[in-house]
Amino acid sequence: MTEEAVAAYVRSSTDKQEHEHQRDDIINWCETNGVPTDSIQWYVDLGQSGSDPGREQFLELTDSIAEFNRVVTWEVSRLSRLGSTYQRFFEEASDADTIVHVANGWTDTIRPDGTGKLIADISAAVAEEQRRKLISRVNSGVRRARKEGKWLGETPSGFTRNDQGYLRPIINPNPDEDGYLEIRKALEDIEDGASYNETAAGLTTTRQTLSRIHQDEERRLWYLEGEASNDDRVSEALADISTQ
Template identity: 25%
Template sequence: MLDISDSLFGRIEPMPRTFAYVRVSTTGQTTENQIQEIQAAGFHIEPRRIVTETISGSIAIARRRGFIRLMDKLEAGDVLIVTKLDRLGRDAIDVSTTVGKLEELGVRVHCLALGGVDLASSAGKMTMNVINAVAQFERDLLIERTQSGLKRARSEGKTLGRPARLNETRKQDVLKGLANGLSVSALARKFQTSRQTIMRVRDDSSRSVRP
């Protein structure tokens, strides 16, 4: 059967939903300026689709509750508006990861500080290429610093990894307690450690005295 609406007017596609994410760092600041900036740029967003959040920019985007709730609402075809790219992460790595996730969802991101450019457009992708390059540089620099720190620690004879819960003196006290008939659980409570740690001390001692 012929669908008249399709044949005469074409299939009507649903209008994309537009969201805004605005963030300030302290309660003494207001998100109103960002909302007005978005409206002045020609984006008219329903109040229920404006997600505001008061949280430090040093917090990773994955730990921002407001943004997490926003991600749960977004669907393919939606549009997300931010005033600045730093609203989408604490550094270049975080921003790059966030934009990548939004792109996978099929969400278009517009950044007013970049002239309102759609980050999925050719101009937007060029911008993201620069950001991704900076993010990769930051990753490489972090790895280099970590490796340098580990190398320096080894050269200074420092023990790497988690410190032992019980030093040698306390281990000897554990063995004395076991020899005096104290239970593993009682010793774990006394030394504020786990039963597994006490049993490991006991077992290591047993292995060391075997011929």
């Protein structure tokens, strides 16, 4: 093992979630605290939950932790949200005499003798409680919005979501979008035997999207019959085009 063998661990819950800031903070912390950055070995799990004990890069780091003098991570929750996995990691670090650093936490150093571990544990517990409260608030907001008939998530082709959050058909589309009537005409052409490719040629909507709509019996009726028997939010929106 070299005099300063350093590993860094980065985790994000989704592939799209920003993770470069974790790298930047880790590098900045190392430079500020005299930890060499040129030979950092990075372990990165993207699109992985902290409660998943089977993260490939995390397991690899845990198994090879004896090769490193130091392990740096952005915050304690990046290592694990599962108590048993979290504790095992620090036990392995302690057995290997490896120091763990946290770039963004209440304590920045957890030593093999346990110094800093209690503060790190408290920090992790507080962060997890804040996360649970945030999830609860988000879920409450989602339930309230659904109860009020508001549309959540990606809007269907030919529709938009107005300022109040309600689904509405696009009657006069902009040049870069397809309106409800254009999607309806495309589906009528498909019903008459046109291919998905040729039908999509004049639209911004892709052939894959047209195919999904056409093969979804319920959604197909939104356009061809102007009906949505299983979704009052869509039924209300379709009332706007009943005279078209």
